[in-house]
Amino acid sequence: MGKSSKDKRDIYYRLAKEQGWRARSAFKLLQIDEEFNIFQGVNRCVDLCAAPGSWSQVLSKNLKSDDPATRPKIVAVDLQAMAPLPGVIQLQGDITKRSTAEQIVSYFEGQLADLVVCDGAPDVTGLHDMDEYIQAQLLLAALNITTHVLRPGGTFVAKIFRGKDISLLYAQMKVFFPVVTCSKPRSSRNSSIEAFIVCQDYTPPEGYIPTMLNPLLDLTYDEKNELTGVNRVIVPFVACGDLSGFDSDQTYPLPKGDGAEYSTLEPVQAPIRPPYQTYIDKKKRNELP
Ligand SMILES: C[S@@+](CC[C@H](N)C(=O)[O-])C[C@H]1O[C@@H](n2cnc3c(N)ncnc32)[C@H](O)[C@@H]1O
Numbered sequence: 001m002g003k004s005s006k007d008k009r010d011i012y013y014r015l016a017k018e019q020g021w022r023a024r025s026a027f028k029l030l031q032i033d034e035e036f037n038i039f040q041g042v043n044r045c046v047d048l049c050a051a052p053g054s055w056s057q058v059l060s061k062n063l064k065s066d067d068p069a070t071r072p073k074i075v076a077v078d079l080q081a082m083a084p085l086p087g088v089i090q091l092q093g094d095i096t097k098r099s100t101a102e103q104i105v106s107y108f109e110g111q112l113a114d115l116v117v118c119d120g121a122p123d124v125t126g127l128h129d130m131d132e133y134i135q136a137q138l139l140l141a142a143l144n145i146t147t148h149v150l151r152p153g154g155t156f157v158a159k160i161f162r163g164k165d166i167s168l169l170y171a172q173m174k175v176f177f178p179v180v181t182c183s184k185p186r187s188s189r190n191s192s193i194e195a196f197i198v199c200q201d202y203t204p205p206e207g208y209i210p211t212m213l214n215p216l217l218d219l220t221y222d223e224k225n226e227l228t229g230v231n232r233v234i235v236p237f238v239a240c241g242d243l244s245g246f247d248s249d250q251t252y253p254l255p256k257g258d259g260a261e262y263s264t265l266e267p268v269q270a271p272i273r274p275p276y277q278t279y280i281d282k283k284k285r286n287e288l289p
Pocket residue numbers: 022023025026048049050051052053054055056077078079080093094095096119120121122123138
């Protein structure tokens with residue numbers, strides 16, 4: 001018997017079949033709620049990376065609106081289409097794209113969500129560093145959208161991979177949420193580095209203006225749309241490295257591929273490292289433009 005067929009027969013897989021959940025992941029959200037009570041008082045919710053839709057099912061069944069005349073509003077987003085669910089508005093799109101984020105924001109028509117959940121996972125490549133990196137990018141895209149739609153005091157729950165850079169992600173979440181907890185539901189396989197961060201009491205930094213511009217994720221920003229205020233961080237730029245052999249009053253393009261110009265400072269007496277040595281040799285032989 002192959003490993004995958006054995007895995008599929010675990011208790012949560014069978015329970016999901018019996019109880020009509022679209023995926024065994026439903027139990028992860030249910031168990032997170034058991035521990036953190038995240039559904040209480042939620043009238044509006046966003047389910048990011050929602051397909052095939054078991055988390056949306058859980059939300060649709062468990063959220064109870066304050067006003068019995070209205071259903072809680074749930075917006076579900078995924079790259080893939082998913083079968084319709086009662087009371088769930090679906091949006092097919094990529095959460096790392098600005099246009100998708102804008103559509104989600106527009107669904108809320110100025111009202112803010114009480115809860116944002118994200119069970120996003122890339123197609124795993126098996127290259128752990130790559131998988132962790134893409135997972136972190138999804139998480140940051142989810143956080144970016146969250147800063148637009150979550151009400152102060154609201155909750156954000158997202159899947160993470162507990163890799164070696166996880167403390168950096170925790171630090172990024174702590175900028176926006178005073179209470180950040182890492183949770184591993186029983187239904188999440190022990191063999192997986194998957195876990196969930198439960199970020200509570202959304203409190204953006206004073207003066208923080210949510211922006212769709214995230215240079216990490218969407219390179220379509222331009223000069224007119226520059227980040228401003230506390231969103232704009234300027235770090236010192238320091239040229240370094242061995243510059244011996246360069247004229248102090250001229251600039252030379254870097255070898256092809258670097259896409260930048262290289263300004264010279266005072267020549268320094270230091271051992272010449274190989275890449276520069278080649279460059280300097282070429283310069284001496286007048287082979288450079
Ligand atoms: C583990 S599944 C989610 C399962 C879902 N929570 C459920 O309970 O049915 C991960 C989902 O993330 C989605 N996804 C991955 N990258 C995405 C992206 N950039 N934008 C939107 N969805 C994405 C995939 O299409 C996939 O459906």
